[in-house]
Amino acid sequence: MKKKKTKNRNAWEEARAGYLFLIPWMLGTLVFVIIPIIVSLYLSFTDYAFTNNFHWVGLKNYITLITQDKAFFKSLEVTFKYVFFAVPGTLIFALLLAVLLNKGIKGLGVFRAIYYLPSLIGGSVAISMLWRQVFGAEGIINQMLARFGIFMPSWIGDPRYSLFTIIILHIWQFGAPMIIFLAGLKNIPAELYEAASIDGAGKVKQFFKITLPLLSPTILFNFIQQLINGFKAFTPAYIVSGGTGGPARSLLFYTLSLYKNAFSNFQMGYASAQAWILMIIVGFFTLLSFALTKRFVFYESKR
């Protein structure tokens, strides 16, 4: 009995030390994440506009957004298009490169580092500005195409192509999911491929029957990550469009529209409602992804 008490006390002391170490993180999360989230929820039901003279307006902001604000729907359309093309594009590209890099080639570390580099700097202001130059009317892309007799307008200045250039920018940042895929591929036992090879399975069959099923948890993880990042995309659209969401609102991303409402039009309560709608959208698609992928994701531990 005494031994058990001592054991419990030791366990509690150990746990207490753990909690003590966690306090800074918990405080940070509370102050910088949880409280702002709660405050923004409250503000979404007010007409807060950077003054303390604000009022409770109930669901007015949400109703106005959904029933009257054309820019809101345009921003949803642009963002959905972006997510629809950028997320699968990034995942496919990252997976293909990870599979190639997993072939045991020489200098793997160097390749990995080089391919990862765009992910480190990809979402930055500098790269977005560089993108303006690359895809501009006289940018590198058009100069190259002109050598083959193809003359294109400005990719970022034409609403038919501007979103496409931002999607390319997202896909270009395939480094982070690639590294995760690479780690997942390393965990697939080599003997499975050997056995499949002996049984006469070709490379393509091995990829679809072994690689993809065993990599499915990693794919799901990367998919959710990319999905959330896709909905949150802001910097490239802001820089490339000069903060306007143009040309012709083709780059009016959801977050850019939110930012403009909050900081250009000073409608902070309205923008908070917009932020919560985004939260609901992202939450819905994340849950949907989990629900839909339940049947396709293979966890080795559940075998």
Next chain:
Amino acid sequence: MKKFITLLLAAVMLLSMAACGNQAAPAAASSSPAAEAPAAAEKAEGTTAAAAFEPYVPNDEPVTLRFTGWGSATRHEQRQAWIDLFMQEYPNFTIEYEAETEDSMIEKILIQTQAGSAPDIYQNTSYHLDDFWEKGLCVDLGPMIESGALSTEGYEDLLVIGQATDGTQIQWPTQAATVSGIYFNQSKLNELGVELPENGWTWSDFENIIRAAAPKLEPGVWACQDEGGTYRFFETWLIQRGKSFCSPTGLNFTKEDLAEWLTMWQNYREEGLVPPADVTSEYVGKSWQESLTMVGKALMFIQSYGVLITARKNADFEVGLVCPPWVEGGEKATPVISAGYCISSVSKHTPEAVFFLNWLNQHEQVQLDHFDFYGVCTNQKYNDKFKSDIESGAMEMMDGCMEIMAVQEYLAPYNVPYPPNPSGSTNAQELLIAANEMVAFNQMTVEEAVDDFFEQASHVFAG
């Protein structure tokens, strides 16, 4: 332990909810900086408190002020030099300068004021007068003027009134009194043998010049930039028609006005007088130094007339300047605008800040720097002095100064105060860019773009 953490989280949540829901409580009851901001705003809006303003009397007490403004590196360096000069004269002052960009500064001031940490003095534009006053971000400078702490010596009424809204002096004009001018590539027009625009020209003259120039230009160069989305040009055009972009409560023009304006620029695009939509949109958001005209791809654009000296220094061609074209049969009126300095509503050193601001307004070196940079300064007393010095040969004239003075003198009888810019007007200005782009890219007809503009604007102003 789990229970404890759950209780802690719940308590914090309740506390934060309670804190948010407490806006009805008097601001003075809280000691947080966020609560001090509205309290200060009340002070700013209250005439009684403001009327009791006591000017700063120089003494040895140490004072630290924070001062922020936007602009090019040259302008930041200039301000730092003035601060150094001021601190030499008043060694008890320490002035910390914070260099900013225009866009980021407006956001920062909003947030810093809420946090009670805004700089004592900050730059602002006429576009944000109403916004800044409504949100209690600055104090009324009227009582400071009345008390003599802020001297109006050398300042024209029109310029001072332009920095006020509804009788409240929100900011004090700095830098340069400026109106819009049309900049043109004089070298190219001369080379093409096209008549140069002159002060007093009309829209018909404008069209004749660009129509004469366009066929002679090489591919990839246009007679004028597409200014259909340029708020400044649209505003000038509206004012000459007896209207303006905004009234104190919203828009101050009709759908027919906008339709006429957008159609005019659509016609120019179709005629090839201005660049196609994709070329123009690539330059949206860029500074005037990087505009199509300045990089040699167009021959004309609109900008404040005070940047000619800088334009001449930067361009590899001769830059000409002329007043905007008049609308035939319209009202000859041109709005005067100037950036200004506000005193923060959360400043704890308002008298000291006013003292420094007044020093800036009345110091010859400060005004001379403005004159050298813009060809004109805000203090007319010094404008007259510098002009006289130039005429007598005591002072060297900057390249472009003569043209600026010519435009200034020509437009002086037609100057009017800048029209109001209610909260949301800057967003409405951006809607004009979108409307012009929608038409230019054939995404909407002119009628659809106009309807869309008015619908979006009603939402902006309703906020």
